[in-house]
Amino acid sequence: MKNHGMLFLFCLAFVGTAVGQRSDKLARYFADPVLTDSLSTLFFPTQYNEGFLSTNKIALWGSYYANIVVYNFLTDSSIPLFAADTYIEAFRRPDYMRITENTKIKNITNKWVFLLVKSKDYNDSGRIDGNDPSILYAATTKGEGLRPLTNETENVVSFEFFEKQGFGLIKIQRDSDKDFSFKNNDADFYFRKIDLENLTLGKPIEAKR
Secondary structure, three states, X not given: OXXXXXXXXXXXXXXXXXXXXXXXXXXEEEOOOEEEXXXXXXXXXXXEOHHHHXXXXXXXXXXXXXXXEEEEOOXXXXXXXXXXXXXXXXXXXXXXXXXXXXXXXXOEOOOEEEXXXXXXXXXXXXXXXXXXXXXXXEEEOOOOOOEEOOOOOEEXXXXXXXXXXXXXXXXXXXXXXXOOOOOOOOXXXXXXXXXXXXXXXXXXXXXXX
């Protein structure tokens, strides 16, 4: 009887594992593709389903991608942009209602695609949420050379690009109370310039002296 009980528990564990694996595989679906390089490249965002987002693994409002599939339509080849799934803030659309096929997405410049990524449970809360930092990443419009431009000790809240002038501005929030969380009471913000040719960052632009 004891052996039967052990066998039953083993079967339960196996079924639970199989269901977990199956649900994990089904926890992704494609969002609308984005043309990043008109001569060669589309970005296909993949998204988590609602069931996955309701778990304790993530607690974020708004739309987040799990990963991005970079598709080269000349060679009919594709590759994930990130080595592992993460939490990528959805592409930013213009602040007006009428969106057309030719509407320019704010994340994309002539050379680069910029992404805000929450990849670190910075405050060790057991899940990634709105109090964890958004790190600014950049890749070429062909999906090459992905790299972080900021680190987990600061939270990038917005960006704006002035392509004709060759630069952008990123707004950064400091963890002013040093509690490893970025909250509304962390009212210490500054800007940094980003060179759109080589992605170098300028000095902090501060309101305080």
